[in-house]
Amino acid sequence: MIGISQGTLIGRYVVEACNMTGQVMRYLSLDGPQMGIGSLPKITCPIICDWINRLVSKIIYTDVVVANLGPASYYKYKYDYALFLKKNKFLRDLNNEGEIKNALYKERFSNLEKVMLIRGKQDSVITPSDSSWFEFYDEKGDKIVSLQESKFYIDDYIGLRKLTEEGRVSFVELEGEHVIYNQTEYELYMRDFFADE
Numbered sequence: 001m002i003g004i005s006q007g008t009l010i011g012r013y014v015v016e017a018c019n020m021t022g023q024v025m026r027y028l029s030l031d032g033p034q035m036g037i038g039s040l041p042k043i044t045c046p047i048i049c050d051w052i053n054r055l056v057s058k059i060i061y062t063d064v065v066v067a068n069l070g071p072a073s074y075y076k077y078k079y080d081y082a083l084f085l086k087k088n089k090f091l092r093d094l095n096n097e098g099e100i101k102n103a104l105y106k107e108r109f110s111n112l113e114k115v116m117l118i119r120g121k122q123d124s125v126i127t128p129s130d131s132s133w134f135e136f137y138d139e140k141g142d143k144i145v146s147l148q149e150s151k152f153y154i155d156d157y158i159g160l161r162k163l164t165e166e167g168r169v170s171f172v173e174l175e176g177e178h179v180i181y182n183q184t185e186y187e188l189y190m191r192d193f194f195a196d197e
Contacts, residue, residue, distance in 0.1 A: 003032055005030070005126075006032075008030065008032025008034065011027065016105040017105065025112065025113040025114070026112065026114045026194065027115045028118070029117050029118065030179055031118065031119055031179050035095065035152070036131060037076065038078035038137055039078070040127075054079070056075075057079070066087075073089070073091060076088070078137040079141040097152070106156070107159070111159075112163060115160075115170070116172060116189065117169065118172045118174060119172075119173055120176045120179070121176065122175070128144055134150075134153070147160075174186065
């Protein structure tokens with residue numbers, strides 16, 4: 001399964017939630033908003049950017065917006081995690097962040113043979129770009145919490161901790177903007193990831 005940008009979440013949904021006769025064995029995520037996006041992408045508004053994002057957060061979780069705007073399903077208001085948990089349905093469910101955990105999601109994801117999480121060093125679309133590695137802001141929206149320090153990882157909501165501890169996850173950082181990479185480097189990682197032992 002190869003997912004690119006928001007397609008990484010759709011791919012992960014297939015892995016975790018879809019009943020299939022077969023099984024996805026390898027999952028490659030290219031610049032995916034795995035833990036959501038904390039602000040609108042590519043806004044160059046140094047003075048009013050924070051104000052615009054606060055305004056967006058007031059309307060993004062309305063039923064009309066969520067039903068008609070794909071990115072609303074993975075927007076995570078970084079200053080109010082409780083609001084995200086209350087209003088967001090898709091990402092909260094996919095990441096098992098709700099009060100009730102879906103054991104099947106965890107079982108299916110942790111059964112993957114290999115996972116590769118790629119992020120671009122200059123990614124300005126996924127904010128924070130750390131989301132591509134399942135990292136996000138703390139509950140105050142001030143700093144990034146590392147994967148290993150997050151409740152998501154410690155309590156192993158989807159089995160990522162198990163996969164990581166067993167050496168089945170690769171965290172890769174490539175030069176470049178959002179899904180725009182050096183072709184040689186990109187092909188090298190892709191070939192190695194999908195090649196049989």
